[in-house]
Amino acid sequence: MTHYDLAIIGSGSGNSLITPEWDGRKVAVIDGGTFGGTCLNVGCIPTKMFVYPAQLAGSTEEAARLGVDLRVDSVRWEEIRDRIFGRIDAISEGGRRYRAEQLENVTLYSEYVRFTGSRRLETASGQEITADQIVIAAGSRPVLPDIPGIDLPQVHTSDTVMRVEKLPGRILILGGGYIAAEFGFVFSAFGSQVTMAVRSGALLRAQDETVSERFTAAAAAQWDVRLNHTVDSLAENADGSVRAVLSGPAGPAELDVDLVLVATGRTPNTDRLDVQAAGFDVEEDGRLAVDEYQRVHSAGQPVPGIWALGDVSSEHQLKHVANHEARVVSHNLLHPNELQASSHRFVPAAVFSQPQVASVGLTEAQARDYAAEEGLDLVTVVQDYGSTAYGWAMEDTTGFVKLLADRSSGRLLGAHIMGHEASMLLQPLVQAMVFGLDAYTMARGQYWIHPALTEVVENALLSLNSKPQSTGLQP
Numbered sequence: 001m002t003h004y005d006l007a008i009i010g011s012g013s014g015n016s017l018i019t020p021e022w023d024g025r026k027v028a029v030i031d032g033g034t035f036g037g038t039c040l041n042v043g044c045i046p047t048k049m050f051v052y053p054a055q056l057a058g059s060t061e062e063a064a065r066l067g068v069d070l071r072v073d074s075v076r077w078e079e080i081r082d083r084i085f086g087r088i089d090a091i092s093e094g095g096r097r098y099r100a101e102q103l104e105n106v107t108l109y110s111e112y113v114r115f116t117g118s119r120r121l122e123t124a125s126g127q128e129i130t131a132d133q134i135v136i137a138a139g140s141r142p143v144l145p146d147i148p149g150i151d152l153p154q155v156h157t158s159d160t161v162m163r164v165e166k167l168p169g170r171i172l173i174l175g176g177g178y179i180a181a182e183f184g185f186v187f188s189a190f191g192s193q194v195t196m197a198v199r200s201g202a203l204l205r206a207q208d209e210t211v212s213e214r215f216t217a218a219a220a221a222q223w224d225v226r227l228n229h230t231v232d233s234l235a236e237n238a239d240g241s242v243r244a245v246l247s248g249p250a251g252p253a254e255l256d257v258d259l260v261l262v263a264t265g266r267t268p269n270t271d272r273l274d275v276q277a278a279g280f281d282v283e284e285d286g287r288l289a290v291d292e293y294q295r296v297h298s299a300g301q302p303v304p305g306i307w308a309l310g311d312v313s314s315e316h317q318l319k320h321v322a323n324h325e326a327r328v329v330s331h332n333l334l335h336p337n338e339l340q341a342s343s344h345r346f347v348p349a350a351v352f353s354q355p356q357v358a359s360v361g362l363t364e365a366q367a368r369d370y371a372a373e374e375g376l377d378l379v380t381v382v383q384d385y386g387s388t389a390y391g392w393a394m395e396d397t398t399g400f401v402k403l404l405a406d407r408s409s410g411r412l413l414g415a416h417i418m419g420h421e422a423s424m425l426l427q428p429l430v431q432a433m434v435f436g437l438d439a440y441t442m443a444r445g446q447y448w449i450h451p452a453l454t455e456v457v458e459n460a461l462l463s464l465n466s467k468p469q470s471t472g473l474q475p
């Protein structure tokens with residue numbers, strides 16, 4: 001058995017905890033998967049590296065509308081894939097080598113681990129590890145629905161689909177959330193024939209209703225979206241393709257595809273850690289129960305020295321949330337008497353599809369309930385990109401900014417943007433919400449560059465109040 005001052009399970013966001021303050025103290029990093037975790041290897045970063053060239057490939061129709069005839073002669077999938085992973089694999093390997101070989105106080109265990117007691121771990125090869133403090137940063141993994149044929153080699157998740165040998169000609173995507181929306185766009189822009197089977201009546205259903213409705217329409221204009229459809233079975237054809245049987249409002253239908261992508265959510269890795277052996281509390285959805293200091297709980301009480309962060313314990317499966325929680329844990333590990341709390345008040349998120357979607361705060365349905373409870377006068381504004389000069393330049397027909405606010409104070413309750421660079425347009429609204437800047441001061445207390453696309457945000461803010469607004473910039 002080897003004892004450490006600190007043991008970290010998971011080398012994704014967990015890797016950032018090894019700061020210089022730990023020099024001279026014994027630290028174990030344990031990861032049975034690829035060093036660097038989800039975001040770097042199979043998540044945020046490679047997906048966006050595919051989205052960017054997909055935006056180039058997918059711009060021909062938009063260009064033609066503006067009088068520029070572009071043609072995509074070919075998409076060199078193998079080259080794109082190898083460029084992306086040539087970069088990413090090197091970063092992952094460099095990080096692994098640094099931890100494994102260059103830090104005297106750090107030991108890297110490249111294997112899976114599970115709890116055998118609250119402060120005791122056993123690795124897959126049977127090595128026992130104990131530690132004064134343990135951070136659980138073990139992330140989440142894709143969920144596979146129980147469908148006959150789900151284990152066929154042609155069936156992929158986001159873990160494997162980005163590395164396939166060649167661009168699939170026909171692809172079936174299950175699900176209508178983040179991953180489905182991003183890969184639906186990438187593959188369709190690259191020229192694959194995409195069919196998306198969605199159980200419910202809309203894509204991105206967790207989003208504000210206007211976003212979900214308009215995104216569904218925009219997606220359906222680009223690829224085959226089958227709403228209210230389930231996939232009942234998958235079977236291999238003699239030629240190596242897959243026959244899917246789908247059920248929808250018009251009855252069952254068969255579809256032959258070359259590849260199936262399952263994007264039906266991700267589950268926290270608590271089960272594989274045997275957290276029950278340690279007596280840790282688990283939420284209904286499988287997340288580890290933590291308090292605002294990221295302390296893991298047992299029977300409702302914090303367990304001293306046991307922390308969790310990121311997807312394994314967070315209701316937001318987002319990298320910027322995992323990073324924030326890692327900064328909190330990093331502080332708390334070293335300052336047990338001055339604990340810092342994490343904040344999940346205004347968590348923004350973006351879906352990097354076409355169109356892009358970005359949001360923060362309440363949806364309209366949530367804002368209605370909140371306003372009723374608090375006695376607020378809820379005001380909702382939808383401002384189209386096409387109503388501003390830059391929107392004219394783009395001949396934009398789909399982009400919009402939707403704001404929800406309390407009319408009298410101008411306090412923003414939610415902001416939702418769909419369209420070109422939505423994630424960038426959203427950030428000033430996140431800033432306003434976090435720092436308590438009201439919509440009216442935000443609109444008139446600063447210059448807005450003309451004729452930038454940010455004017456759509458300015459106009460949305462102004463539209464929240466029909467009353468005349470303060471004229472003024474700060475002198």
Ligand SMILES: Cc1cc2nc3c(=O)[nH]c(=O)nc-3n(C[C@H](O)[C@H](O)[C@H](O)COP(=O)(O)OP(=O)(O)OC[C@H]3O[C@@H](n4cnc5c(N)ncnc54)[C@H](O)[C@@H]3O)c2cc1C
Pocket residue numbers: 009010011012013014030031032033034035036037038039040042043044045047111112113114137138139140158179269272273309310311312316317318319320321322352
């Ligand atoms: C396709 C895709 C795209 C995404 N895009 C975005 C995006 O654009 N923006 C965004 O904010 N978020 C995005 N996310 C979500 C983001 O990747 C995650 O929220 C984030 O990576 C979680 O980080 P983490 O540190 O909690 O876990 P991870 O990075 O998953 O790290 C957990 C590590 O723990 C290891 N591990 C698990 N169990 C054990 C065990 N028992 N023993 C030892 N090691 C173990 C795993 O091998 C893994 O390396 C995306 C996710 C996916 C799948």
Ligand SMILES: NC(=O)c1ccc[n+]([C@@H]2O[C@H](COP(=O)([O-])OP(=O)(O)OC[C@H]3O[C@@H](n4cnc5c(N)ncnc54)[C@H](O)[C@@H]3O)[C@@H](O)[C@H]2O)c1
Pocket residue numbers: 145146174175176177178179180182198199200204205263264265266316317318349350351352
């Ligand atoms: N840009 C980003 O920030 C980004 C990108 C990708 C992933 N992520 C994170 O990863 C998480 C996982 O992504 P995801 O797209 O897999 O999950 P998701 O929760 O966004 O969407 C899951 C989809 O699958 C459907 N579904 C669930 N079970 C099903 C079943 N049995 N059969 C058919 N459909 C089913 C749901 O209705 C939903 O449409 C996201 O919630 C997000 O937090 C973030």
